[in-house]
Amino acid sequence: MVDKIKVENLSCCYNKKCVLDSLNINVIQNEILSIIGPANSGKTTFLRTLNRMNDLDVTYLRKGEVYLDNDNIFNMNMENLRKRVGMLFAMPIPLPMSIYENIIYAPKRLGLILKKSEQDAIVEQALRDASLWNEVKDRLDSSAMKMSGGQQQRLCIARILAINPEVILFDEPCSGLDPISTAKVEESMIELKQKYTIVLVTNNVKQASRVGDRTAFFLMGNLIEIDKTDKLFISPKERQTEDYITGRFG
């Protein structure tokens, strides 16, 4: 098992208020690592550090290192990093253009498409991989803003797949979705791990137990426990983990 991402002594603060405290964690290639924990436990901060979205925030400060395939991500070109580590946000954010253009937007900007004839193939493949193709193949030119929430979120997945990343970060991807849409997104996640490495932050403990290969429990900026998902849910080592997954707090 190869480590895809390795985090060493990562501490993160906003305005001198620290939300992550010397975190050490690894993500294994082609696994789904779910991260659970109550609000303010630093899950999302951790996720947004992995593709340096936090660098947009001026109050953000960090110590420690993160390696992607042994390359330090803080020495990498920001655009290259984000091309390799895609991110899906909590709320679906389709760009204000058609479904087709949403998919083709990033590959075009990144210079991944050389010939116009390749575009259709890329769009179809990305939509198929996000299991959205059958629903939208007849209306690729209609606005992405008119789709349902679940479809929008799968469009956002397809958009990431179109730039062919190595890691995909999911930041509570189903928090605004109904159970059926949630099931569809989870289905595509499990399918995606064949090709990609996935880190999933979720408020939904059940979701972590359904899709995660390993699960990590964060509390107040600390990693309390990380283990194989079934092991962590059946026999957690730490008292706090047990309290959280059985719903005694959080």
Next chain:
Amino acid sequence: MIKLSPKLSQKLSYSILFLATILAIVPVVVIIFTIIKNGASAITWDFLTSMPKDGMRTGGILPAVLGTFSIVTCAISITLPIGVFAAIYLNEYTRNNLLTRIIKLAIVNLAGVPSVVYGLFGLGIFVMFLKLGVSVIAGALTLSIMELPVIITTARGALNSVPYSFREASLSLGVSRWQTIRHIVLPNALPGILTGTILSIARISGETAPILFTASVFYVPHLPHSIFDQVMTLPYHLYIVSTQIPNMPKKIIFGTALVLLIMVLTISFMAIIARIYFRKHRKW
């Protein structure tokens, strides 16, 4: 303290608010009505397309219309790119620290400087120091400096109205900051920038003080040839015909005012149409 019944106080406050609204509308209506009543008969094709004759007392106002048109066109083509670029820089690239806050505050305050101050500034810098003389370009530069803070402020408002999440989504896909601005932010901010610009055009078409010392002259016997020519302009021409020439026919004065009024109102109306159009076609 007199205690009013709820019903009476309701009636009273309603009447006061209604009266205030009426007071605001009446002067506008009276002005427009007077100008149309006295000036409408002066408006003929000939009035718009011929040179003034007989010491302005007869003939048309063509050189003034063309003068105003050329100054405004020059001014907006200088101020628009600079203003939009500055707004992009301030909004999308700078971090929020003391220096940028001071710059932003200065820009907002610059919009409140009286226009005659800009006029004198233009006289000192462009006409005399840069030796451009009284000319279209000196007037246009003065007007563009005056309008720059307004353009920057409206452009920043338009940029701000584009949801931040669009930028995040684009950046998270590995698209660079400039490409995000160019392909996501600007196209969606364009309607706001455009309507702001049209309103700016309307505003500077009617300005007199900034071009008083920098571009306008009493009378030019020919139409403007180049941007280094001095020109007649509508607002200044209106000032001259109404105060500086004895025995001026009233018709010409009000006719000139009416042309200026129609010009400004038409431009503002275009802004309204544009806004309605873009609101209907907004994609989010």
